[in-house]
Amino acid sequence: MSSSAAPSGLARLRTTARSLAAGGAGPDPNRRTRNRPRRGDLLAVKLPAWRSKLLLFGLFCAFSALSLRVIYLQGGWSTGFLQRQGEARYARTLPEAPTRGTIFDRNGVVLASSVPARAIWANPDDFDANAKQKAQLARLLEMTPEDLRRRIANDDRSFVYLRRQLDPEVAQRIEALHISGVHSTKEFRRQYPEGPVTSHLLGFTNVGERGLEGVERQYEGMLGGQPGLRHLIEDRLGHTIEDDWLHEPVQGQDIALAIDDRIQYIAHAAVKQAAEANLAHAAAAVVLDARTGELLALANWPDFDPAHRAQFDLNQVRDRAVTDMFEPGSTLKPFSIATAIENGVVRPDTVIDTSPGHLTIGGRTITDAHPHAGLTVEQVVAKSSNVGTAKIALQMPAQTLWETLTAVGFGQVPQAGLSGAVSGRLRPASTWRPVEQATIAYGYGISVSLLQLAHAYLVFARDGDIVPVSVLRRSEPAASVQVLSPATAAMMRHMLELATSDEGTAPAARIQGYRVAGKTGTARKMQDKRYTDTYISSFVGFAPASNPRIVVAVMVDDPRAGRYYGGDVAAPVFGAIAAGTLRAMQVTPDAPAMQVAQAAVPGG
Known part of the structure; x- marks a missing residue:
């Protein structure tokens, strides 16, 4: 059995060799395991051709999109958002x-x-x-x-x-x-x-x-x-x-500016000294050039240092000469008298009966600080008679006095080029009752600023005309408005000069070498619609009286050192400012040197 098997195996080998030599495939000795998968076949996964092509196409599209985006960004098209983001960090x-x-x-x-x-x-x-x-x-x-x-x-x-x-x-x-x-x-x-x-x-x-x-x-x-x-x-x-x-x-x-630094220093020093000497709540002064209307000085106390803002106080910063309103008192009387003279109601020598020193109108009584008998219109101004002024004003229509007060700037914002300027308070004449017409004539029932008061007195310092105030230096003369006749203005200058004489209320306003003219004011302050025992002391005047070059207005608020009349408190401040200003301007004296009066007659 074994001998037969060996030849058959040899025969198969010979057959296979001949097949290989002839290029044939030869018989498979393992025919029984022909369909069994080998190890290499297990790792080989065959995919459809369309899937690999799709993947390649997708990669190509992604690469193309990225390339286009790079070109888009680097090329500078529609890059506003990126620029904004970059600038937000580095610009x-x-x-x-x-x-x-x-x-x-x-x-x-x-x-x-x-x-x-x-x-x-x-x-x-x-x-x-x-x-x-x-x-x-x-x-x-x-x-x-x-x-x-x-x-x-x-x-x-x-x-x-x-x-x-x-x-x-x-x-x-x-x-x-x-x-x-x-x-x-x-x-x-x-x-x-x-x-x-x-x-x-x-x-x-x-x-x-x-x-x-x-x-x-x-x-x-x-x-x-x-x-x-x-x-x-x-x-x-x-x-x-x-x-x-x-x-x-x-x-x-x-x-x-029209300001003169020298005059500004003089005014500021005088105001500060007056406020401290009189223990006053505040004080202010305004100096105007009577010929041009230019503002030569404007001073207030208390003051402040503008270089130290952290130390500011509202009480110090307020420009009282421009923004604060007060009843002017007797400093308004010259306008009532001038209106009466201008309209032929009285003359300077007309006698007004002021006895017994008080006047009752509509249940209210007007009194004088010192009773007088008959006074001429000149004396009414010089001695500052409330009764005499009221009687003169009541001889005119209220509208006539209102027109004069309006013409000199009361009730209107001064066009001076100053921040915070106020209009004051002047009611229409149609609303005045007789007692109000009388009190307005001597400075009650009307409110003004110190700047307005100084401006209004230009009508007396000039020939009855008035020009606007200017804080800027003027290169050309300003247009004027005629309010009073030159004759009336001359009469008023004479009367106001008498007010600074020994017979008037303000001899303390006089200065050596110059004739001065002006009017005192003493007005009670109102609080909660009632008059109190506190006062505003004021004086407004001009110099030299013969040919006015300057107008000076002074206000001292609530003096508490024992004196409060304008002639005692404000008039000396006027004298100090006017004297220094006239010398700084080198104005020729118009009167011989004289002894300055040491005492003033109380009143006004």
Whole structure:
């Protein structure tokens, strides 16, 4: 059995060899395992051809989309969003302050100017400083490290001011710290060389150099100019890589005021001295050029230093000469008398019976401080008789007196170019009862400002005409309005000069070498619609009486040193201001040197 099996196996091998030699496949010795999968066949997964092509196409589309997006972004089409996002992180638009205009007095003296300063600001996102740098920065900024931390940490903006109007030298020391995210910008700081002397007149600006009060506010359009804008681009380290102007600043214009710095100093010193000597609540003075209407001085007390805004007090900042209203008292009497003379009701020598020193009208009694018998119209003015003035006023229609008061500016805002000017209070004549007509004639029932009062007296200092007040220096004469005849104005100058004589209420207003004219005023203050025992003492006059060059108005509010009559309190202030002003203007004296009276007759 074994011998037969061996030959058959040999025969198969021979057959296979011959098949291979002939190129045939030969018989499969393992025919029984022909359909069993081999190991290599298990790892080979055959996929449909369309699936591989789809995958290749998808990869091609994705690559193409990315390529197009890169070209789209790099080519600069519709990249506004990305630019905005980039600029929000690395671009700044910074305001560039213009140089504010300088304010000069009439002689070219600088009253207000702007000096270079620096603003320190930071980008909280870029701020990076160690503990030592933070401490040094806080010290230079004059704040505590904790304040500095809060300023930067609590601000969600990309721009925050750390300090404004810093000295350039300090700003340089801050820049030398090389703190990332901290920068400085040029700006200006307003300076007032005269300090409190011109404070109410000039006013002041805020930290951004925008006028808030006085001349600074009134002429903001001229002085302020227009700020510029800078476009700043920085790298991620805070270094500036691009700095371009969006538009450059328009510098402010200089202006020349009518103020004379010397006269302003004289007025301020006199007002301050009077307020302190009389323990007064406040005081003010106005000086006008009688020929041009220009404002030569305007002073108030209490005053303030415009360079120290943090110490401001409303009681100090208020420009009382322009904004405060008060009943003028006897300083209004000359207008009532002038109206009566102008309309032929009385003459200067007309005798008015003022006895027994009081007059009852509609249940109300008008009294004189000192009873008199018969007084001429001149004496009514000189001795400041309420009864005499009331009797003269009642001889005229109320409308006639109202027209004169309106013509000289009462009840209207003065067009003087001063911020905060008020119109006062003058009711229509149709509403006046007889008693009101009488009291208005001597200064009660009407409210005025000191500026209005000084302006109105121009009609007496001039030939019956009046010009507007101007805080700016005039290059040409202003147009005037005729209110009284020159003859009436001359008569009133004579009467007002008598008021400063020994027989009048204001001999203390006289000054050596010059003839002066004017009128005192003493008016009770009203509170809660009732008159109190507090007073406004005033005096308005002009000099030289023979050819007036200046008008000076003085008001002392609530003197408490024992005296309150205008002749005692306000008239000496007029004398001090007028004397210094006439000398500063080099006005030729019109009278021989005389001994200034030491005492005044009470009244007015």
